[in-house]
Amino acid sequence: MEPLLQVNDLHVSFQTVGGEVKAVRGVTFHLNKGETLAIVGESGSGKSVTALSTVRLIPSPPGKIKKGEIVFQGKDLVKLTEREMFKVRGSEIGMIFQDPMTSLNPTMPVGKQIIEGIRWHQKIGVTEAKNKAIEMLKLVGIPNPEKRVSQYPYEFSGGMRQRVMIALALASNPKILIADEPTTALDVTIQAQIMSLMKDLQEKTETAIILITHDLGVVAETAERVAVMYGGVIVETGPVNEIFHHSRHPYTWGLLASMPRLDLPKAQQIEPIPGSPPDLFDPPAGCPFADRCPHAMNVCLEEMPPVTQVSSNHQVACWLEDPEAPSVERGKINQGTA
Known part of the structure; x- marks a missing residue:
């Protein structure tokens, strides 16, 4: 259609x-x-x-x-x-x-x-x-x-x-x-x-x-669907359930960890994302979230990641999807869970 x-x-x-x-x-x-x-x-x-x-x-x-x-x-x-x-x-x-x-x-x-x-x-x-x-x-x-x-x-x-x-x-x-x-x-x-x-x-x-x-x-x-935007680009898009429960981009994990949660101890209910958004007068050559991402690699700073098709209607732009990227615990950022 x-x-x-x-x-x-x-x-x-x-x-x-x-x-x-x-x-x-x-x-x-x-x-x-x-x-x-x-x-x-x-x-x-x-x-x-x-x-x-x-x-x-x-x-x-x-x-x-x-x-x-x-x-x-x-x-x-x-x-x-x-x-x-x-x-x-x-x-x-x-x-x-x-x-x-x-x-x-x-x-x-x-x-x-x-x-x-x-x-x-x-x-x-x-x-x-x-x-x-x-x-x-x-x-x-x-x-x-x-x-x-x-x-x-x-x-x-x-x-x-x-x-x-x-x-x-x-x-x-x-x-x-x-x-x-x-x-x-x-x-x-x-x-x-x-x-x-x-x-x-x-x-x-x-x-x-x-x-x-x-x-x-x-x-x-x-x-029904969500597009996650950061630094002037869309870093992840997909159905609501997949974005909330199976998100693949560290920025999405950070957004979700920033939400108040009643199922966690008070001290862990909100985990803010450290750092500041990129300067759009001089945007970074690579992933816009690289400076704030705990999983950033050298390639993240140098080159924009390609869009990877996670499922039929779920896409993410992140170098962690590359077959040669190190394995990370999905959903983990800044000691919080997404």
Whole structure:
């Protein structure tokens, strides 16, 4: 089956006063119809830049897609004009931005913001668009939507604003929904409600979701596949169960060991990854995780590892997969277990 979205060898850079920041360096992944793909990694790994690049929303300048393909339903989005991209954004690919507090226009009622998006993509009248906006607010669980459609963002709580953002993103029935840290700044109860809502809406609409997050608990509950990103590259990708229970990259082990665990003594519940992320002004020639990896070899510092097919849909880029690499205890990093 043809994937709904195929990203091939994507490179994205930003020109700054200090030089060129190579934020994304050869990212490749695909998204199937109706599935949820989580892209995980610590801050600065390139997750949000990858998401924004997918819908050509990186500011240009200073940002630029230097190389690669973003193929959606047979069309390479990199080659489309800005006018052509207007027809894709919203109607074909929707996006929930990272901060619901600042993503909504504070000077406009939330209903008007949803109506504008509906009318732009569907070319229908104001009354019909307003009725659909009310229907969308009801769908995402906003109480009394007939009244709330005329209210301003400041009259909504953080969780309700995020629901409005989801309504806005889904109003034109997109085939793909990109959710960039959709639960940022929300308490854990509201986080659970928002993720449950997105899952319910996905089942009703068959929308595919790209979930950008660093919360592995959310990933375990909502995603089918995971792509682990570090230093602007994807180091491991596979089904959720394989990534959580049979991961093969030391960075993935480190992420999992950094999660709180109640089955361990308090002193061992969290094992942070030592060191700092690589400098993307001057990224390393080899594996980006080599400086922080307890299993690093000379080749790790000198050359980027090839992608190894672990199983039919599990891939990893790590020199430990080489037949000549020394044997290490899988899942062990920094004295913790992944």
